Amino acid sequence: VLAASGCGSSSSGGSDAELKGEGSGDSCTITAEIPVSAAFSLTGAAANYGATQKNGLELAAKKLNENDGVKYKVTVEDDQTDPKQGIQLFQQFASGDASVIVGPTLSNTAKQTDPVAQDSQIPVLGVSNTAGGITEIGDYVFRDSLTEEAVIPQTVTQAKEKLDLKKVVVMYSNDDAFTESGYTAFAEALKADGVKVDQTLKFSKSDTDFHALLNKAKQSKPDAIVVSALVEAAIPLVTQARELGIDVPIIGGNGFNSPALISDAGDASEGVIVGAAWNSASKNEQNQAFLKDYKAEYDSAPDQFAAQAYAGLQVIDAAVREGCSGEREDIKTNLNKVKDLSTVLGDFSIDENRDAKHEALVQIVKDGKFDILK
Ligand code: 1QQ
Incomplete structure (x- = not known):
């Protein structure tokens, strides 16, 4: 051969x-x-x-x-x-x-x-x-x-319509490629829809204690809190927000699509809004x-x-x-x-x-x- x-x-x-x-x-x-x-x-x-x-x-x-x-x-x-x-x-x-x-x-x-x-x-x-x-x-x-760029504009537009959003606080971890990209997409979409961003608060993806930042966020009396985070940070963030009496809707990016958010944050995750590529229904x-x-x-x-x-x-x-x-x-x-x-x-x-x-x-x-x- x-x-x-x-x-x-x-x-x-x-x-x-x-x-x-x-x-x-x-x-x-x-x-x-x-x-x-x-x-x-x-x-x-x-x-x-x-x-x-x-x-x-x-x-x-x-x-x-x-x-x-x-x-x-x-x-x-x-x-x-x-x-x-x-x-x-x-x-x-x-x-x-x-x-x-x-x-x-x-x-x-x-x-x-x-x-x-x-x-x-x-x-x-x-x-x-x-x-x-x-x-x-x-x-x-x-x-x-x-991409976040593809999903977030409609998330923000729908959330604005349903929740009558006028003013929000944006929170994001600034040490991860996805959360930074999600932040940019949220900032652009909120601007395009005429929603005021009263404060932008940064944290690290490894943070677990959000009390100080959330107390700051609370001072804005926002209509919603918009978060770009991976689920490991999202779980304590959402849990602590509710503990501090912040009961406005929380809007997340793709990081929030894990069922771990629901199982680990429990009742605190109720009302969380997130754009997605798939729904089981x-x-x-x-x-x-x-x-x-x-x-x-x-x-x-x-x-x-x-x-x-x-x-x-x-x-x-x-x-x-x-x-x-x-x-x-x-x-x-x-x-x-x-x-x-x-x-x-x-x-x-x-x-x-x-x-x-x-x-x-x-x-x-x-x-x-x-x-x-x-
Ligand atoms: C990314 C993500 C994560 C939230 C999911 C794996 O979307 O890192 O791009």
Whole structure:
């Protein structure tokens, strides 16, 4: 057998022959399993998000592997909510056989890991990164998570209408890529809607005592408090606000979409308003099946992060089948062609900036659940 010229020059991505299939779309058949490597925060401050992401992605692999022709081998590693650990994982994935990377959990980590994917020419799909400036890292960087910039304007507009907002206090942690980006989106949206920001109060993502800041906020007698924070800070912030007798609505960004906010802050979370990419009540058929399958697999309900991770593999599957290839370069090319795909997030497209495009909604915590703001 003569070796084809150039054989062996490819250091990664598995065997070319096996990752290229026959047919297309539903009839595509690829011999090799497609290796998908994920970096999620399974420990550390963002573990509340990472746990359900892992569930969602693994469930998607199980379900998609029931289809004919294309099989996925998903491995999930822990980035420990640490950008340095994330970089190490991305380097490991890039030099190994991964066809595509999923993750990392936080935008703050993605800002540091995604340049590794870009330089190594391996496609990466974020499934929870919502800060600005992520897909701008390069043409190998994609996401299925709606940005703060996409979700917050309608959150603010709807909240203003329903709550008659005139004056608010804005609070945010200024040491995290996502919370800073969320802050900018809130500030712009409030300005555009003519809502006065009486005070802007900063804190650190590792803070747990918000009494002093909240007492300051109280002095403004705001109609609402607007917060850009990760859930680890959001839980004590919301709890302490209620303890101090601040009973105005609290409006949050994507960090508030974890059910941990409701379970850990309890009654204090009632009335919290948050823009979201997914609500469990979504009627679409895919979502109904997802709820059922998730419950059967994990004996718990999925959250938005699980849904976005699940959709992530649906998006990858569409790209793989489009070119009937599990090679890095082909997946990268074909992710750009994902349009109007039916997913658990609804009809989904990757836009010209490699960002997610689908419907968003505004939620309110009611009776211990995320309900749709009416
Ligand atoms: C980000 C986020 C987090 C709140 C969720 C993982 O949206 O870091 O971009």
